[in-house]
Amino acid sequence: MEIKQHIKAVALTAALATGATIASAQDKEPIRFGLCFDLSKSYTFISPQVAQAAQDLAMYTNDNGGIEGHPVEVIVRDHGNEPQRGVECYEQLKRDGVFIFNFLSTPVTNAVMPRAMKDENLLMQSFVGRGDAVDGEVFEWVFPVGPTYWQQAANDVAFIKEQLDGDLSNAKVGFIYLDYPFGQEPIEILKTLSEKEGFELELYPVPLPGSDQSGAWSKIRRDKPDYVISWLLAGGHVVASKEMRRNRFPIDRYLTSNWLNEVDIANIGAEEATGILRGTNVAGGQEVPIVKTMLETYYADGKGSGPESLVRDVYYNIGMAIYSAGFEAARMAIKENGWPLTPETMKTAYEALSGYDANGLMAPLSVTPEDHGGGGKTRIEQWDGEKWVPLTDWSAEYLDVVWEVIKESSEKFTVE
Amino acid sequence: MFYRLSGVHHADYVSDTRIFKLPADRNLAAFIFLFGLVAPFIIPSLYLNSYILPWLIWTAAALGLNLVTGWAGQLHLGYAAVMAVGAYSAIHAARFGIPWEFALIIGGLSSSVIGSLFAFAALRVKGLYLALTTLAMQFVMDWVLTHSPAITGGSHASLQSPTLALLGQDITSDAGYYYVAFGWCVLVTIFMLNLKRTGLGRALVAVREKDFAAAILGVNSFYYKILAFATSSFIAGVSGALLIATFFFLAAPEQFSVNVSIQVLAMVIVGGLGSVIGSYFGVALILLVPGLVNGLVVAGSAGLGTQINVETLAHIPNAVYGALIVVVLLIEPLGLGKLYGNIRDYLMVWPFDQLRK
Numbered sequence: 162m163e164i165k166q167h168i169k170a171v172a173l174t175a176a177l178a179t180g181a182t183i184a185s186a187q188d189k190e191p192i193r194f195g196l197c198f199d200l201s202k203s204y205t206f207i208s209p210q211v212a213q214a215a216q217d218l219a220m221y222t223n224d225n226g227g228i229e230g231h232p233v234e235v236i237v238r239d240h241g242n243e244p245q246r247g248v249e250c251y252e253q254l255k256r257d258g259v260f261i262f263n264f265l266s267t268p269v270t271n272a273v274m275p276r277a278m279k280d281e282n283l284l285m286q287s288f289v290g291r292g293d294a295v296d297g298e299v300f301e302w303v304f305p306v307g308p309t310y311w312q313q314a315a316n317d318v319a320f321i322k323e324q325l326d327g328d329l330s331n332a333k334v335g336f337i338y339l340d341y342p343f344g345q346e347p348i349e350i351l352k353t354l355s356e357k358e359g360f361e362l363e364l365y366p367v368p369l370p371g372s373d374q375s376g377a378w379s380k381i382r383r384d385k386p387d388y389v390i391s392w393l394l395a396g397g398h399v400v401a402s403k404e405m406r407r408n409r410f411p412i413d414r415y416l417t418s419n420w421l422n423e424v425d426i427a428n429i430g431a432e433e434a435t436g437i438l439r440g441t442n443v444a445g446g447q448e449v450p451i452v453k454t455m456l457e458t459y460y461a462d463g464k465g466s467g468p469e470s471l472v473r474d475v476y477y478n479i480g481m482a483i484y485s486a487g488f489e490a491a492r493m494a495i496k497e498n499g500w501p502l503t504p505e506t507m508k509t510a511y512e513a514l515s516g517y518d519a520n521g522l523m524a525p526l527s528v529t530p531e532d533h534g535g536g537g538k539t540r541i542e543q544w545d546g547e548k549w550v551p552l553t554d555w556s557a558e559y560l561d562v563v564w565e566v567i568k569e570s571s572e573k574f575t576v577e
Numbered sequence: 578m579f580y581r582l583s584g585v586h587h588a589d590y591v592s593d594t595r596i597f598k599l600p601a602d603r604n605l606a607a608f609i610f611l612f613g614l615v616a617p618f619i620i621p622s623l624y625l626n627s628y629i630l631p632w633l634i635w636t637a638a639a640l641g642l643n644l645v646t647g648w649a650g651q652l653h654l655g656y657a658a659v660m661a662v663g664a665y666s667a668i669h670a671a672r673f674g675i676p677w678e679f680a681l682i683i684g685g686l687s688s689s690v691i692g693s694l695f696a697f698a699a700l701r702v703k704g705l706y707l708a709l710t711t712l713a714m715q716f717v718m719d720w721v722l723t724h725s726p727a728i729t730g731g732s733h734a735s736l737q738s739p740t741l742a743l744l745g746q747d748i749t750s751d752a753g754y755y756y757v758a759f760g761w762c763v764l765v766t767i768f769m770l771n772l773k774r775t776g777l778g779r780a781l782v783a784v785r786e787k788d789f790a791a792a793i794l795g796v797n798s799f800y801y802k803i804l805a806f807a808t809s810s811f812i813a814g815v816s817g818a819l820l821i822a823t824f825f826f827l828a829a830p831e832q833f834s835v836n837v838s839i840q841v842l843a844m845v846i847v848g849g850l851g852s853v854i855g856s857y858f859g860v861a862l863i864l865l866v867p868g869l870v871n872g873l874v875v876a877g878s879a880g881l882g883t884q885i886n887v888e889t890l891a892h893i894p895n896a897v898y899g900a901l902i903v904v905v906l907l908i909e910p911l912g913l914g915k916l917y918g919n920i921r922d923y924l925m926v927w928p929f930d931q932l933r934k
Contacts, residue, residue, distance in 0.1 A: 198887075200887055200888050200890075200892075201888075201892055201895055203890070209887065209888045212887050213887075216887075226624050237887045238871070238875065239871055239887075239890070239891030239894070241867065241891075241895070243630055243867075244825060244829075244831065245824075245864065245868075246831055246867060246868050246871075248627055248824070248825070249627040249628070249868045250629075250868075252623050252626060252627040253623060253627070253872070256623055267829075267831070268829055268831035268832065271735040271827055271829045271831075272827065272829065274735075274827065275737060275825070275826035275827050276826065290735075291735055318661065340723075341723050343726075345723070356875060377910070410789040467886055467888075468886075475749075507845035573730065574737055575737070
């Protein structure tokens with residue numbers, strides 16, 4: 162049944178995209194997506210995968226007639242995680258006719274955001290930058306499609322509640338995090354939820370880059386929390402897994418944010434990592450239709466936009482998710498309002514995405530003018546030694562609590 | 578030939594202590610100043626806005642660091658932290674409703690206070706120990722910024738700056754921002770050019786060369802070191818505030834992190850310690866060249882029609898840029914300012930010096 166649906170959907174997408182315009186696709190004006198990424202400094206653990214996904218998706222779209230007949234052009238530049246160079250890249254591409262940007266770096270997105278909002282250009286900022294940017298009423302031109310860290314943490318708590326038979330009043334939840342804004346972000350929401358649900362919250366800050374966690378884990382051994390939610394990155398997970406083994410903390414009580422990929426699992430050891438939990442908004446693996454299509458169409462003949470190893474990485478799927486949503490919005494915008502595609506029509510189309518899941522690639526997105534995040538649904542998956550097994554369905558919990566935090570934060574943003 | 582010396586006589590002290598002793602230098606400076614004035618009408622807004630404007634602000638900042646490192650000889654690894662103090666205090670003052678003119682001064686003064694307070698403690702030690710103490714200041718500031726939402730503005734720590742307004746005029750155009758940055762850079766440059774002609778400048782140089790020898794000559798080295806720190810911190814504070822008000826429009830801790838401190842120090846060292854024009858060159862090399870080289874490499878690879886992986890493409894400019902710094906320092910360890918000086922000296926009597934050889 163499910164497979165049948167997938168096939169139908171693939172066929173439908175292909176039919177919509179192809180239309181009768183294959184021949185003329187290359188003559189028409191292109192739709193340009195600007196990707197100013199950090200490909201050389203701090204974000205290199207994710208940016209190549211996302212860039213490659215965007216390029217592959219653009220190639221596939223163009224080979225199938227483009228978006229409503231218009232080819233897609235993906236422009237990738239490096240900004241080395243330096244705000245100054247990000248601004249430079251933005252200003253340069255803006256003049257080259259790009260109005261849909263992605264910077265994939267918190268410092269650079271922050272630096273560019275005031276400009277993009279003033280110029281009324283679209284900013285795709287999934288997973289980076291201010292969490293409260295999902296508030297579409299304040300951040301009109303920013304589209305952080307995907308769950309905020311607040312929402313992820315809230316969903317994690319809901320999962321723990323479910324595991325503990327719906328009662329958190331006697332529970333103890335640990336939170337281990339990198340002691341800088343990325344890691345500190347969920348604290349507020351966790352505190353609010355701990356008051357609401359009555360669980361005990363223990364905080365374990367870890368200094369950057371997360372290679373020294375011995376103090377935190379010996380404290381965890383003493384505190385014996387039921388679950389530990391983890392906001393660590395890359396190597397931090399590997400160190401955590403060693404410490405868990407040393408302190409006899411079961412790894413199946415270790416729940417990470419979406420930043421845990423195949424490389425990290427390989428570094429921990431596939432066997433050793435069995436049981437590890439991850440909250441995510443995209444389906445990982447290569448069985449997802451669009452990823453499978455890419456592997457069959459391009460990588461089988463060595464025609465992909467980069468090494469195949471990067472495709473076998475969940476961050477590639479994240480990139481696919483971000484850009485499927487972007488391409489879909491562009492398609493809807495042209496369909497509704499015709500060419501030329503403008504920031505306004507694109508924005509309206511983005512805000513009309515409803516129940517879009519890119520063919521089973523990600524949690525269904527329903528973007529609205531108020532909620533630019535698309536609902537913030539995630540699911541919890543568990544590593545079984547070979548692959549990720551979803552434990553829950555896509556869902557977003559404690560929306561009222563999360564939105565209270567979002568609103569409280571976003572209202573302080575605007576100044577005259 | 579270009580720097581004609583004939584007819585240039587300095588017969589009294591006033592003329593001998595001029596900023597520009599040669600008409601050629603003065604004319605060049607005047608030309609550059611005039612060019613700076615009309616730049617918004619000549620230069621496309623892309624270059625004005627994303628290259629020249631940050632270049633001017635960072636030059637002002639680098640000149641401030643040059644004061645303490647180049648003139649007074651005190652290694653400072655926490656300069657970005659001082660800039661952060663100025664930026665955050667000015668923005669908070671402006672958000673509070675204080676006019677920008679005063680907000681900028683408040684930013685400068687609070688930087689000055691914090692910078693020299695720290696110097697009080699730091700100056701008990703010298704050389705590498707001082708460098709480490711200033712580095713500690715940077716880390717303290719990083720920690721404070723990432724842990725106090727009240728200062729850095731809540732979610733993911735970014736604080737939006739109110740619209741810049743000077744003398745009752747809202748500044749929102751590219752040209753407006755440019756003139757603010759240009760004005761500040763010119764002010765700092767004039768101050769620095771004049772510094773070496775004043776007693777303060779000579780005292781600082783004496784302290785740099787040998788602080789106890791300076792003390793024997795009656796120069797209170799501790800006092801002058803503190804003064805150098807306070808003045809440079811003031812410049813840092815205002816530059817930091819202007820950087821946010823005219824370029825980023827939003828302050829975030831990463832804009833003033835430890836690598837920024839090291840970058841500013843690199844600007845000063847590559848440019849040349851104690852050289853005003855060197856600071857301009859140094860900032861251009863450290864700040865702008867990575868972006869320019871990146872653009873060139875991208876254009877080059879597109880022109881050749883080669884399919885280079887995006888990641889490789891991103892790393893080539895880094896290698897080129899690194900090599901460029903090494904080459905500059907190999908050719909002239911005293912920096913780009915000295916390199917310019919060499920060329921100028923060579924041309925001073927050219928081609929007549931060729932006759933003797």
